Amino acid sequence: MKHRFAGGFARNAASRQTRATPVVIWIKVAVAWATHDSGALDSSRQVYMLELTVNIDIREIDSTLIRFAFGLARQYDAHLTGLQIVSLDTTSLVLPDALIALNEDEQDAHRRRDWWRELCRGHGVDGSWEVVRGYYQSVIERQASLSDLMIGSLCTKDTFPLSGLGPLSRSLLSGGIPVLLVPEAWASDPGVRKVTIAWNGSVEAARAVKAALPLLRKAEKVMVLDGEDVSEAGRHRAPLPLRKWLERQDLPVQWQSIDPLRGNGRAIHEQAKSMEADLLVMGAWGHSRMSEWILGGITRHMLQHSEISLLLAH
Template sequence: MYEMIINVDRMEDDAPAIGLGLAVAARQRAFVTGVHIVQQFPSVAAVPEALAIMEAEEESARRRDAWWRGLCDRAGVAGAWEVLRGLYVPVLAARSRMADLMVSPLPHGYADLPIGFDHVTRTLFAGGVPTLLVPERSEVAQAPQRVLVAWNGTGESTEAVRAALPLLREAGVVHLLDGRRSSLPDFGPPPLPLGDWLARQGVSVQRWHSFDPGGDAGAALLAEAEAMQADLLVMGAWGRSRLSELVLGGTTHHVLTNARLPVLVAH
């Protein structure tokens, strides 16, 4: 069975990540687990007041089981509710590895930490599964129908495409930007047969074209997504280190900081 988890920080019916995650789960006939992390801080582990606050948060979250099951029932999916306490990143990364896809709010909508150093993208970098990141301002509430795939031949971008296959098969329109760079003959890796592979996987690409945006790939990707009225962007993440992307700028950093549409990323 296809397994999904939805990282539930904001336990409210109108949270965009919850709505889109349940819509995707219904389309894929997936089992979907809502996961809420009660973050534990080692520096205050011996402070009675801090422990009492964490225990109260955990107890309150556990009482939301009926709420979550009600959401799943209305979406027509089977699901479960889990509350986990511990260090946010390793706990969420470990739990996500038991799923085929994780859905999570895109952090820039509410987090104090910049993209690349927030809990969610650190979880992805720590070995978590491919993640569908949903901006808080996203209005996409149904399984994506117009998908833009950004692929450049890297392992990260290929993994993102592989993770997106169930969504690509169901999409009505798929456009692919091929950002592979040419290499010297006999020195670079052979071209990957992406087109044949996608066709065997039941994915039809309506528009496939080369993509050479120059120095601002992130802005160019978002412009392409807006031009095709995409409701999902699929891409690999962190082509270089998170620190260099934060300091020097980079495609992942720009996209995740400015995206208004959901982004499926893999590392």
């Protein structure tokens, strides 16, 4: 469900369509790791701050995404920093009075500090607000260089009919940054408690699992859909010991085998739904990214049809 943001958006509609001014929200999640000689979690801890970035289109505030972000922040006792990008979109720069419009966008962004503080106070989350001006893709990639994960809305094929790719999906394709995409239809309770991992033995899937580890540690249930072709892996690549790796993490993992030949996007999605998963973790663009998008594939199907939040890595 989306709501119009009332502050400072009464300008010409045509100009508004050519200037997409996104918001990015940083979530810092403190994850405590015990020292080797402690034997258990105690006061002798090493704290690792997980950096999450959440991308929001402020032209239409996505209340589902906001609820997901704050639910995750509460679950991890996180610091939530809102960072809005005032985008120097190349289309808007050729329009008359473009500089004036950009300056107004930046002023509007700074005025949202109080709005953000009220959201943080209402959700019981410690947070802060920042504004950055620049080219959207460049700012996203730069900000994500210190981020472990990016979060944003899952855009369907109807939203982006020409490419089918939203801004964060494009960042995943170009920058190899793990992303967590939340569908508008997401209706689960706040937080991540049931996680499904789609495992095919690829490096991309391993990167996704590793990026999801802090979330897996808080999960009540983790299910691995194992569709790895063992004979193929033995001939062409060394198998990745995911089972042993997960055992060392002491996670509540269950395993279910799926036929590699039938492990398509629809089948994986239906399996994850039947398990009532809050999150589906998987590698993206396992083949040539362009050929998979043109010819179809698991990544494309998920980006276009998933009703479950996706954590993807390339």
